[in-house]
Amino acid sequence: MRSTRYRSARLLASAALVAIIAATAAGCQTTQTAETTGSLPLAPPDQPDGDWRRDIAIYGPQYSADPSNVEVALRYAQALRATGERAQAVAVLERIALANPHNKVVLGEYGRALASVGDYTQALAVFDRAHSPDQPDWRILSAEGAVLDQMGRHAEAQRYYLTALKIVPNEPSVLSNLGLSYALSKDLPDAEETLRRAVAQHPTDPRVTQNLALVVGLEGHFAEAEQIARADLPPDQAAANVAYLRQLLARRSDLQKAAPSQQAKAGSS
Numbered sequence: 097m098r099s100t101r102y103r104s105a106r107l108l109a110s111a112a113l114v115a116i117i118a119a120t121a122a123g124c125q126t127t128q129t130a131e132t133t134g135s136l137p138l139a140p141p142d143q144p145d146g147d148w149r150r151d152i153a154i155y156g157p158q159y160s161a162d163p164s165n166v167e168v169a170l171r172y173a174q175a176l177r178a179t180g181e182r183a184q185a186v187a188v189l190e191r192i193a194l195a196n197p198h199n200k201v202v203l204g205e206y207g208r209a210l211a212s213v214g215d216y217t218q219a220l221a222v223f224d225r226a227h228s229p230d231q232p233d234w235r236i237l238s239a240e241g242a243v244l245d246q247m248g249r250h251a252e253a254q255r256y257y258l259t260a261l262k263i264v265p266n267e268p269s270v271l272s273n274l275g276l277s278y279a280l281s282k283d284l285p286d287a288e289e290t291l292r293r294a295v296a297q298h299p300t301d302p303r304v305t306q307n308l309a310l311v312v313g314l315e316g317h318f319a320e321a322e323q324i325a326r327a328d329l330p331p332d333q334a335a336a337n338v339a340y341l342r343q344l345l346a347r348r349s350d351l352q353k354a355a356p357s358q359q360a361k362a363g364s365s
Contacts, residue, residue, distance in 0.1 A: 159188065160268035166192060170205055176222045177209055179232065185209045193222070200226050204236055211243045221279050234260040238270045241277065250281040268298035274308060279311050287311045299328070321345075 133302035163169065169192040176185035189206040194204050203226035210219035211321035223240045227233035241256035257274040261267065278287035291308040300303055305327060313321035325341045326334035 148175045148178040152179065163188075163191060164195060164200060166196060166199065170202065172211060173205060177212055182209065186213055186215075197225075198257070200233065202248070204233070204239070207236070207243075208239060211239070211246065216243050216247050218263055232259070232263060232346060233268065234263040234267065237263075238267075239275055245277050245280060250277050253277050254281075266293065266297050267302065268294045268304060268323045271297065272301075272304045275311070276307055279307075279314070284315050288315065302329075302337075306341070309337075309341055310344060345362055 119249045126288060136289035151171060152175045155168050155175060158165065158168045159172045169188055169230075172249060173185040173188040175191075176182070176188065189202065189209050193199075193202050193206045203222055206218045210216075210364075220240060220243055223236050223243070227236045235262035237256050239251040241260070244250070244253035244256065254274060256278050257270050257277065260270045261274070264270065271290055274289035275287045275294060276285070277289060288308070288311050289303065291311055294304045295308050305324060309321045312324060317333040321341060322338050325337040329337060
């Protein structure tokens with residue numbers, strides 16, 4: 097069970113890491129950072145896939161019987177999103193949000209679901225209704241930052257994370273998002289420093305640890321990156337993580353080699 101949890105966490109972060117590699121190697125900023133920041137607030141809580149499918153079996157019929165039940169709708173939508181049924185989750189949350197336009201928990205989940213299907217502009221509009229300047233919610237601020245990162249608006253995203261950290265200093269999920277945002281904007285020293293702070297606060301979260309390992313590797317400190325990737329893991333999982341890290345760094349090397357030829361083609365056209 098433990099190795100399954102670590103493997104799913106590694107896969108959850110993989111799109112963010114590939115986006116970082118593309119940004120640092122090719123020097124381009126595009127909306128392909130969209131599957132981005134391994135962003136913890138935008139992801140359902142980590143649990144085995146079978147548990148989510150069990151939740152669908154439990155809450156699906158309850159939702160059909162009473163779609164106005166807020167708690168049931170939230171649990172059903174979260175399970176749908178976790179198992180890849182993102183459009184259906186949006187539909188469930190849209191319906192419950194229309195019936196509960198001032199429920200901040202509902203609005204927060206609806207915004208996250210919209211972001212998960214790439215409707216970033218609408219997600220930001222919903223997030224703005226999910227809290228207020230006089231009663232800011234650090235989780236929503238961090239989620240807004242994650243959406244802005246997914247839109248390639250990294251400087252704005254970082255302001256949201258920093259505002260969230262004023263409310264919850266050293267919150268590891270926010271620090272992790274901020275560190276990845278720095279990496280996406282090619283500021284690797286700040287990315288490393290921020291991710292080290294995140295790891296210090298939550299050393300058992302494999303997503304944060306692997307994000308730090310990648311950034312350290314991108315800076316050229318390969319031995320240290322592998323040491324971080326192995327930390328506090330069973331031998332088989334440590335070996336798998338190191339192999340995964342090497343694969344990502346090799347992809348970065350391939351991108352770097354491809355970039356000059358692409359630039360040459362662009363210059364001759």
